[in-house]
Amino acid sequence: MKPNSDIIAPIDKLAQAEEYILSKVRNVPDTAVVLGSGLGYFANQLTPNVILNNRDIPHFPQPGVVGHEGKMIFGSIKNANLIAIQGRSHYYEGKTFSEITFYVQLLSRLGVKKLVLTNAAGGMNPALKPGDLVLLKDYINFTQLEVFPAGQIPKQPFSESLATIAKSVATELKVNLTEGVYCWTTGPSYETHAEVQIIRDLGADVVGMSTVPELLVGAYLDLHILGISLVTNLAAGIGATPLTHAEVRAVADEIKEPYSEFMSALMHKIITNEA
Numbered sequence: 319m320k321p322n323s324d325i326i327a328p329i330d331k332l333a334q335a336e337e338y339i340l341s342k343v344r345n346v347p348d349t350a351v352v353l354g355s356g357l358g359y360f361a362n363q364l365t366p367n368v369i370l371n372n373r374d375i376p377h378f379p380q381p382g383v384v385g386h387e388g389k390m391i392f393g394s395i396k397n398a399n400l401i402a403i404q405g406r407s408h409y410y411e412g413k414t415f416s417e418i419t420f421y422v423q424l425l426s427r428l429g430v431k432k433l434v435l436t437n438a439a440g441g442m443n444p445a446l447k448p449g450d451l452v453l454l455k456d457y458i459n460f461t462q463l464e465v466f467p468a469g470q471i472p473k474q475p476f477s478e479s480l481a482t483i484a485k486s487v488a489t490e491l492k493v494n495l496t497e498g499v500y501c502w503t504t505g506p507s508y509e510t511h512a513e514v515q516i517i518r519d520l521g522a523d524v525v526g527m528s529t530v531p532e533l534l535v536g537a538y539l540d541l542h543i544l545g546i547s548l549v550t551n552l553a554a555g556i557g558a559t560p561l562t563h564a565e566v567r568a569v570a571d572e573i574k575e576p577y578s579e580f581m582s583a584l585m586h587k588i589i590t591n592e593a
């Protein structure tokens with residue numbers, strides 16, 4: 319399996335970013351979590367050790383929107399060490415796949431083995447409602463953009479052992495975690511009514527504008543990957559009113575506490591389990 323050559327970030331850029339991080343952090347944890355938009359509250363649950371601003375990391379792609387600067391937080395949950403990443407880049411910001419997946423390639427260089435990708439997503443499956451959590455078992459590339467050449471994509475990029483841990487934590491905490499398929503769209507527009515019909519017919523449970531490029535590059539780099547969507551809305555076309563970004567963020571904000579509690583327990587178990 320080989321990616322397109324322009325997906326892999328230039329080695330000297332990755333090396334400079336790595337060098338900067340290693341000058342600030344002594345022991346790099348082997349587990350990282352990416353906090354989806356509106357899901358940054360989880361970072362408050364961490365005991366921070368070193369917090370880096372992404373803009374200070376050489377070559378780290380900067381967000382298109384000013385005021386949305388990201389951070390890389392090296393911290394712990396009950397003495398279990400992890401990295402939390404805020405401020406991923408999206409295709410709709412005009413970023414290349416090399417930029418979107420830069421942090422994944424950097425984490426891999428730093429020795430990270432387990433990566434949890436979270437995102438805010440629209441619920442396609444009528445059984446889902448805002449606030450629900452979905453464990454991703456597969457994805458649909460609705461963008462038709464080629465992250466990897468045809469026939470070369472990882473067959474099953476999600477880790478079964480991490481999914482098993484997620485299910486057991488959900489059962490322990492009595493959190494409803496259903497399994498589902500994530501449909502990746504380019505954004506920035508939400509789906510039309512007609513697109514919602516098609517995407518449902520394709521078998522997607524949730525829809526969003528992130529995660530898949532990182533998933534594919536991470537799988538190529540042999541990372542164990544878990545994907546979790548927080549349903550922030552009924553997909554446009556299912557709900558009664560037009561969807562706005564503010565609505566998506568408001569729902570994420572409303573359920574931030576139970577969500578963060580689940581994520582803390584999940585990350586702790588992933589870090590301490592020999593997956």
Ligand code: HPA
Nearest residue numbers: 438439440525526527553
């Ligand atoms: N569609 C696409 N992306 C999203 C949505 C949605 O309904 N909600 C949050 N991200």
